[in-house]
Amino acid sequence: MKITGLWMGIIAVILGILVIVLPDLIRWFIGIGLIVLGVLAIIPALRK
Secondary structure (H helix, E strand, O other), X not given: OOOOXXXXXXXXXXXXXXXXXXXXXXXXXXXHHHHHHHHHHHHHHHHO
C-alpha cells in the first residue's frame, strides 16, 4: 500500500490527538522511532 499525502495527513491527525490525550505516549513514539531507524541503518551495513 502506497502512503499518499491524504493518508499521511490522517495518520498525523490521529497521532497528534493521541499525543495530546496521552502525553506519555510521546516517549514511546520517540523510542520506537529511534529503534526502527537504528535497525534500518544496521541492516544495510550487515549485508555488505
